[in-house]
Amino acid sequence: MFWNDGVVSDIINQENDKMRVIAGKARRIPLVTVKGMETRPTTDRTKETLFNMIAHRLCDCTFLDLFSGSGAIGIEAISRGVKKAVFVENNPNAIQCIMENLKKTQLEDQAEVIREDVFSALRRLDGREKFDYVFMDPPYNHMLEKEVLTYLAKSDLLEKDALIIVEASLATDFSYLEELGFLMIKQKKYKTNMHVFISVEE
Template sequence: MRVIAGKAKRILLRTVEGLETRPTTDRIKETLFNMVNNRLADCDFLDLFSGSGAIGIEALSRGANSAVFVENNKNAMECIRHNLNVTKLADKGQLLLMDAVSAIRALEVQGKVFDIIFMDPPYNHLYEQQVLNALKNSGIVYCDTLIVVEASKETDFDYLKESPFQITKEKVYKTNKHIFIEPAQLGKGIL
């Protein structure tokens, strides 16, 4: 696995050994970043369920102002720390060793607001639903925040019809998909 573009282009990234994480392939990562590229310059990026940190690091490499990496696995967090150091992007990253919902609360206390929130939770455990519920009334989301969820192809997002979020785009791959979600009431300030 490597950084695809930007300041850290071609630098190889370490991945977490074992089956506890599932790195996003370079091809899917490249497609994702082609779709969000116009939002990356100077954005504040939140990478939930970070694994190796490859997505947040790619965002930093391509011009994001900062990235917060949230991971509750200690081995994965050490991998992220290593990858930030090897790419020389450590000064732009904040690491939180905790679960995603606790991290959202901690980031609210810090007064953080994010332009892009990416999450790649373990598939078919409804973690993305828990996180989206936590984000519904969170101060870390504002009217232009883009939320991207990587999920299994079978994951159902119908529950969003009863939320302040709307699906604006869906990209389906062979084994998974990216769902692009934005606040439904654009232009009304923080939710």
């Protein structure tokens, strides 16, 4: 596992029985989450719905988890068969949660953790890695997902059949996707947010 920064704060939540690995080799292991509202953990129910839709094609894939928070999504992906996940997060408390959760699940050897803003990390990875999956859960209603997608469209980060998944508010606009060469293939709406599934347009 690679981690490109040093000491971080030790302020993390205690184990939360509502946040755990759902399936795979780390099944049922509880995860720690970040205190406060700076990050917004994906609920277990939403996470289970998401992975039920993609689990059949995870085996031996590479997974990029942007705005990682506690790392729960990338860790779930590794647990279910992804060969490597890269976690990108700039919040030091969230970084500590990712490191703690990887240690608890014993998945460190399949993880790379980058403490850096997302756009610096994308530039670092471009030309070095290609991903089958990109998941992002940026702060809502700041159009950060559009900025990331704009970068991905011109990058060499995506495998030919890559799937991009964006967690966003229900009000988020994705009408620009075709202009970037992407295609929305599915939307899954929940009570307050949604997952948008995006592929490279053929």
